[in-house]
Amino acid sequence: MSICSVPQFKLNNGKKVPAIGIGCWMGTVGDSHQVTEMVLNALRLGYRHIDTASNYGNERSVGQAIRESNVPRSELFLVTKLSSEDHGRPEEALQHSLDRLSVDYVDLYLMHWPQAFDAAHDRYCSPEESPTFIETWKMMEGLVETGKTRSIGVSNFSIKNLEILLKNARIVPVTNQVELHPCLPQHELLSYCSSRDILLTAYSPVGKHKFATNPTVLEIAQRKDASVAQVLLSWGVNRGTAIIPKSTHETHMNENLTLIALDNNDMQILDNVHHQPGMHHSVCGFHSSDLGGSCFGWTYDQLGWDMLEGGIMRS
Ligand SMILES: NC(=O)c1ccc[n+]([C@@H]2O[C@H](COP(=O)([O-])OP(=O)(O)OC[C@H]3O[C@@H](n4cnc5c(N)ncnc54)[C@H](OP(=O)(O)O)[C@@H]3O)[C@@H](O)[C@H]2O)c1
Numbered sequence: 276m277s278i279c280s281v282p283q284f285k286l287n288n289g290k291k292v293p294a295i296g297i298g299c300w301m302g303t304v305g306d307s308h309q310v311t312e313m314v315l316n317a318l319r320l321g322y323r324h325i326d327t328a329s330n331y332g333n334e335r336s337v338g339q340a341i342r343e344s345n346v347p348r349s350e351l352f353l354v355t356k357l358s359s360e361d362h363g364r365p366e367e368a369l370q371h372s373l374d375r376l377s378v379d380y381v382d383l384y385l386m387h388w389p390q391a392f393d394a395a396h397d398r399y400c401s402p403e404e405s406p407t408f409i410e411t412w413k414m415m416e417g418l419v420e421t422g423k424t425r426s427i428g429v430s431n432f433s434i435k436n437l438e439i440l441l442k443n444a445r446i447v448p449v450t451n452q453v454e455l456h457p458c459l460p461q462h463e464l465l466s467y468c469s470s471r472d473i474l475l476t477a478y479s480p481v482g483k484h485k486f487a488t489n490p491t492v493l494e495i496a497q498r499k500d501a502s503v504a505q506v507l508l509s510w511g512v513n514r515g516t517a518i519i520p521k522s523t524h525e526t527h528m529n530e531n532l533t534l535i536a537l538d539n540n541d542m543q544i545l546d547n548v549h550h551q552p553g554m555h556h557s558v559c560g561f562h563s564s565d566l567g568g569s570c571f572g573w574t575y576d577q578l579g580w581d582m583l584e585g586g587i588m589r590s
Contacts, residue, residue: 281321281532284517286449287472288426290382292352294512295532296324298478298521304332313523314340320528326452326476326519327376328356328387329368334375342377354383356430357415359399359571362391363406365414369423384424385452386411388431389578390571399572408436409443416446428452430478431561433579434467441471450474455516456482456507457492457548458556469515477511480518481531483558491548501535509534510545 282294297317301310310333314325318340327337334355341351355376361368369384389408391400400406408429415427430452432440441447451468455461455477468475481504486492489503496506504520504527511518512534520531537545549555561570568575575581 281323282512282534284474284515286426286474287447288449290426290449292383292450292474292517293322293324294517295322295508295534296326296352296354296476296517296519297322297528298519299325299327299333299337300331300521301333301523304330306333306336308336309523310336311340311343313521315344316525317528318344318346320525321532322528323350324352324354324517324519326354326478328358328385329361329372330356330358330387334372335377338376338378348378352382353378354385355381356385356387357411359388359390359392360394362386362400362408362411365411365418366421369418373423380422381424383426383428383449384415384418385428385430385450386415388571389429389436390573392572402573402577408440412440412444416444419446426450428473428476430476431578434464435579437467437471437473447471448473450476450517452476452478452519454479454557454559454561455511456480456558457486457510457545458482458554458558460546460549462546465514465516474517475515476517476519478519479558480511480516481507481520485558489548491544491551495537495541495544499535499537499541502530504530505533505535506537506541506545509537510542513537513542514546 283291284294285291314337327334355372357365357368391406393400418424419427426449428448428450432451451473465475486503486507492503492506496503508518508531522528
C-alpha cells in the first residue's frame with residue numbers, strides 16, 4: 276500500500292489521522308537502537324502515524340528516527356501520552372516529551388490512563404482525589420491553544436468514565452485508545468464513541484499475535500490468501516477504528532499496511548469470536564482476574580470495566 280492509499284479517518288476537530296500507525300511499545304521501557312530502526316523502517320515503508328508514550332521511555336529514539344528519515348514533519352501524525360504520575364502537570368510533561376522527541380508539536384496528546392499516580396507516596400490516587408481526570412483534562416484542553424499539541428484524547432477510558440469526562444469537557448476527546456481485537460471487541464464502547472464522534476484507536480490490534488492458531492481467523496485468512504494479522508487489522512479498520520500494530524520485522528510491517536476486503540459475513544464471524552467459550556479476554560492482562568479485580572490502583576468498577584468471575588468479560 277502506498278502512502279496515499281492508507282485510509283484516513285477524520286477526527287471531530289476536522290484533522291485527519293492515517294488509519295494505520297506503528298506502535299512503539301517494545302515490551303520493555305527505554306530508548307534503543309531497535310526503536311529508531313523500527314520507526315525509520317516504518318517511515319520508509321509508508322507509515323505516517325507513530326504511537327509512543329512518555330511511559331515507554333523511548334521518545335528520544337522515536338525523535339531520532341523522525342529526524343533521520345527526512346520525512347517532512349507536516350506529513351506525520353505523531354502521538355505521545357501523558358503518564359499517570361504527570362496528571363497534575365500536563366504542560367510541563369508535554370514540554371518534556373517535545374524536548375525528548377525534538378519536535379515543536381505533537382499531533383495528538385493522550386491521557387494514557389484515567390488514574391493519577393502520587394509518586395511522592397508511591398500510590399495511585401482514588402477517582403475522587405485531586406488531580407482527578409477531569410482536572411487533568413481541563414489542563415490538557417489549555418494545551419491545544421499553545422499549539423504544542425494539535426489534538427487531545429484519552430486512552431483506557433470506559434463508557435462510565437467517558438460519561439463523567441464529557442459532562443465536564445469543553446473539548447471532546449478526538450480519540451479513545453483502548454485494547455481491541457476479536458477477543459476484546461468492546462462493541463458497546465465502539466457504538467458509544469461513534470455516536471459522540473470519538474474515534475476508537477485499537478491497541479494490541481493483532482492480539483500480540485496470539486490469534487496465529489485460532490481456527491476461525493485462520494479459516495478466513497486461508498480463504499482470502501492473507502495472513503492472520505491482515506484479517507485482524509482489516510476487521511479493525513473496517514469497523515471504523517484506527518489500528519497501531521507494533522512490529523520490528525519488515526515483512527510484518529509491510530503486511531500490516533496491506534488491508535484486505537472483508538464482506539459482511541466475515542465481519543460478523545470476527546465480531547462474534549469472543550462469544551466462543553473462554554474467548555472473551557484481554558491479551559495485555561489489564562482486564563484479567565490475575566490482577567485481583569483491579570488495575571493500576573482502581574477497581575474494575577472504578578475503571579468501568581464489566582467483568583464476570585474468572586476474568587471472563589460479559590458478552
Ligand atoms: N494506550 C495503552 O495503554 C496501550 C497499551 C498497549 C499498547 N499500546 C500501543 O499499541 C501498540 C500495539 O500493541 P501491542 O504491541 O501490545 O500489540 P500488537 O501490535 O497486537 O502485537 C505486537 C506483536 O505482534 C507481532 N506482530 C505484529 N505484526 C505481525 C504480523 N504481521 N505477523 C506476525 N506477528 C506480528 C509483533 O512481533 P514482531 O515485532 O516480531 O513482528 C509483536 O510481538 C503498542 O506498541 C503501543 O504503541 C497502547
